[in-house]
Amino acid sequence: MFIEIFESAMNSKLKIKSLGILSLSYLILLMTPLVQASSSLPDFTELVEESSPAVVNISTVQATESERNSPLGQFGAPDAEDIPEIFRHFFRNLPEMEPRPKRAPQSLGSGFIISGDGYVLTNNHVVQGAERVLVRLNDRRELEARIVGTDERSDVALLKIEAEDLPVVKVGKARDLKVGEWVLAIGSPFGFDHTVTAGIVSAKERALANETYVPFIQTDVAINPGNSGGPLFNLDGEVVGINSQIYTRSGGFMGLSFAIPIDVAMDVAEQLKSQGHVSRGWLGVIIQEVNRDLAESFGLDKPAGALVAKVLPDSPAQAAGLLEGDVITAFNGRSIALSSDLPHLVGRVKPGTEAEMDVIRDGQRKSIKVVVGLLPDEGQELANLSPVEPATVNRLGLKVEPLAEPYREKWNVRSGVMVTEVADGAGARAGVVAGDVITMLNGIQIETAEQFGEVVDELPTDRSVPMRIVRRGSPLFIPLKLAQN
Incomplete structure (x- = not known):
């Protein structure tokens, strides 16, 4: 009896031990990929040590609204303590002459040194409207910077500090980036100097609203104000x-x-340094x-390319023979997948340079050469409209x-003809509204x-056809499809 109990216990012990060994082995197998993955993650320490000395914090002093509007403020009116006693009673009722606290610089952003003699790159919006710009270096020195030039369209500003033998960054090529590649940011989020965050490239040549001339790099790197x-x-640093x-x-x-x-x-920095402003190409x-x-x-x-909704008069496009309804599919050998791809490609071409476009016109591909012009400073204004006179039905x-x-x-x-009803x-399904001008x-x-009615009568019912309209001064193509009877 005791022998049977002992043998049963020993067998159970062996089973438990075997199960433990198996569980441990399974756990090791599960952990192995994680260990291998962690060992394959990039080590950023050396990159940070080499690159962070060239990264700077940027603070600015902004003029207050009252100072901008004050007739004395624009001349830098003195504080009360700076005025001799004999003259103070003349200024007693002027608020600008009363003692006021000194305005401290506010940390607004970051920047980086691109040359040993003190040229610094940052964003235009970091220094926009600043009275003074202070650059704090990695060694805690604070130097006042001169704004060499700014470019609002690309949001780039070039600064200059008076110093020599400064650490500089290595400049790479954004076009060589690949989606999924590791990238790292160094900056001053919320004023915390030399904060390091990392992530990957999420997308390239991303177009943002109201940002026509910059093909942005999208990342998942943690970026915050500052x-x-x-x-x-x-x-590669x-x-x-x-x-x-x-x-x-x-x-x-x-x-x-x-x-x-x-x-x-x-490219923007070089132009700001050499000529004080940026020249861009224009079609x-x-x-x-x-x-x-x-x-x-x-x-x-x-669905690809940039559809030409309007050719401006006396423009390079008109001189080259580009027509409304042309679809631009490539510019200087670069494919146009989205219409937003075209402006930044044209913008980077030096005005006066000949470029080549691939277009589709009436279903046929053709090549057009154009001498790129200089982008004007002012845009076009749109007009309001109101219809008049009796109309014809179609x-x-x-x-x-x-x-x-x-x-x-x-x-x-x-x-063209104006839509009154x-x-x-x-027409309604295509989005046509009263006031549109069909051209x-x-x-x-x-x-x-009358001619419009004749064209409408000949429209096919088995496919979409393009209709060009001008709405509130803006040209637009819309697809139109007649329902089959």
Whole structure:
């Protein structure tokens, strides 16, 4: 009896021991990939040690609103204690003459040194409106900086501090970056100097609203207020971008950060240094995105390219023979996937240089050479409109009228008809509204209301066709499709 109990216990002990060995082995197998993964993660310590001395904190002193508006403030009115006693009673009622606290510099951003003699790159919005700019170096020295030049369109500013033999960053090439590659940022978020954060490149050549001339690098590197103007490094310790913007709903980091490619920033810096302003290339076209329906209406294989909605008069595009309705698919050998790809490619071309475009016109591919012009400083103004006179009905459910001469001059429209009423039908489904001026339909220039009706009568019902309209002064192509009876 005891022998059986002993044998049973021993067998149970052996089983438990065996299970323990198996569990331990399984745990080791599970841990092995994690250990290997952690050992393969990049070590940023050497990069930070070598690069951080060239990263600076930027503080500014901003003029207050009262000082800007004060007739004495613009001349730097003295404090009361600086005025001799005999004169003080003359200034007793002037608020500018009363003792006031000295304004302390506020830490607003970051920057980095690009030359040993003291040139510093940062964002335009970091120093915009500043009375004084202070640069704090890695060794805790604070030096007043001179603003050499700023460029609002690219959000780049070039500063100069008086110093010699300064540490400098290594400048890389943003175009060599690959999506998924490790990158690292050094800056002063919330005023905490030389804070290091890391992540990967999430996307390249990203277009942002109202940022036409910068193909941003998107990353998931933690960027917060104060990081603006700081460098973005690759694993070789080279600067590949300037941290500029974040996408946020909370005011803090949410995993979407955007950096200005260093290629763009250095080109801007060179122009600011040599001529004090930035010159950009210009075609003189208004473009729009090509969606699926427009691609079908223009006979394209896929929705890609920049659709020319308007060719501006006396522009390089007009001189080159570019037409409204052309789809630009490549510029100087670079493919145009999105319409937002075109402006920054054109902008980086030196004015007066000949460039080549690939376009699709009437379903046919052709090459057009253009001499790129100089981007003007002022944009075009849009006008309001109001329809007049009786109209003609057509099968789109639209009522149109001849375009009056004053509107032709106001909006620079050569020909077309004005929509005065929109009923249920293909026009309404396409998004046409009263007040739109229809200038082209299915590739045919519209001259009169009668001709427009004839073109409408000949429209096919099996596919989308392009319609060009001018709405509140802005040209736009929309796809139009008649329902089959």
